[in-house]
Amino acid sequence: MEKIKFQIDNKECEALYGQMLVDAARDNGIYIPTLCNMQGTNPCGSCRVCTVKINGRYATACTTPVACGMEIESETDEIQEIRNALIELLFNEGNHFCPTCEMSGNCDLQALGYRFDIMAPRFSYQWPKRAVNTDCPYLIIDYNRCIRCKRCIRSIKDEQGKSYFAFLNRGDKIEVSIDTMMAKNMSKELAELAAKNCPVGSILLKGTAYKTPIGERKYDKNRIGSCVENAQLTAKMEELK
Ligand code: SF4
Numbered sequence: 001m002e003k004i005k006f007q008i009d010n011k012e013c014e015a016l017y018g019q020m021l022v023d024a025a026r027d028n029g030i031y032i033p034t035l036c037n038m039q040g041t042n043p044c045g046s047c048r049v050c051t052v053k054i055n056g057r058y059a060t061a062c063t064t065p066v067a068c069g070m071e072i073e074s075e076t077d078e079i080q081e082i083r084n085a086l087i088e089l090l091f092n093e094g095n096h097f098c099p100t101c102e103m104s105g106n107c108d109l110q111a112l113g114y115r116f117d118i119m120a121p122r123f124s125y126q127w128p129k130r131a132v133n134t135d136c137p138y139l140i141i142d143y144n145r146c147i148r149c150k151r152c153i154r155s156i157k158d159e160q161g162k163s164y165f166a167f168l169n170r171g172d173k174i175e176v177s178i179d180t181m182m183a184k185n186m187s188k189e190l191a192e193l194a195a196k197n198c199p200v201g202s203i204l205l206k207g208t209a210y211k212t213p214i215g216e217r218k219y220d221k222n223r224i225g226s227c228v229e230n231a232q233l234t235a236k237m238e239e240l241k
C-alpha cells in the first residue's frame with residue numbers, strides 16, 4: 001500500500017495512504033488524546049478531544065485521513081488549551097465523583113484530567129439529575145457518568161446488527177438508553193464487552209465492583225498515552241544498540 005509523508009509538530013512522519021490521523025500519529029509514536037474514538041469502529045467525531053490544526057484549520061484527528069504534505073499542529077499551547085477546556089466541560093456537565101467511582105484508575109476521562117492537570121473548575125457544575133438503570137441482568141448503567149461518546153451504540157449489536165443502545169431526546173436533554181427487552185437476552189460476553197468499551201464508569205458489570213484493587217489499575221502507574229510514547233522510546237533505544 002502507498003506510503004505518504006506528513007509532519008506533526010515539525011516531526012517528519014510516515015503513514016499508509018488513507019490512514020486516520022489519530023492512528024497514523026500513534027504509529028509514529030505521537031499520542032493524540034481521544035475519548036469517543038475506538039479502534040475497530042467507525043469514528044463519529046463527537047468528543048472533539050482529538051482536535052488538531054491541519055494546515056492552519058481545526059479538525060478532528062479521528063475522522064481525518066492523512067494526506068501527503070499535511071502540516072499538523074498538535075501539542076501547541078493553543079491546541080492543548082482547547083483540549084483542556086473540552087475535558088473540563090465534560091467533568092462539569094455530568095456527575096463524576098471519581099473518589100467513589102469503581103472505575104477510578106481505569107477511566108479514560110479521569111486519566112485525561114490528570115494528564116491535562118485539570119484542577120479548580122473554571123466552568124460551573126451543572127449537577128444534572130440523572131438515573132441509574134439496573135434492569136439488565138448483567139449491567140448497571142449509570143447515566144451520571146455518561147459522556148455520550150456513542151461507543152456503546154456503535155459497538156454493541158445483536159446478530160442482526162441492531163444496537164442495544166441508542167440516543168434519546170435532543171440537545172442538552174440527549175441521553176443514551178438501552179433497549180431493556182433486548183438487554184434481557186444479552187449474553188454475558190457482550191455485557192462484558194459493553195463495560196469494557198465504555199471509556200468511563202457509565203456501563204458497569206454487576207457483581208465485579210473493585211475486583212481490580214486500587215493501585216493495580218490501568219492508569220494508576222502509567223498516564224494515559226504513555227504506552228504510545230514509550231513504544232517510540234523503546235524503538236529509539238533499540239536503534240541505538
Ligand atoms: S454509556 Fe459509556 S460508551 Fe455509552 S455513550 Fe455513555 S460514556 Fe459512551
Ligand code: FES
Pocket residue numbers: 033034035036037044045046047048049050051060061062063
Ligand atoms: S476522539 Fe476524535 S472526536 Fe472524539
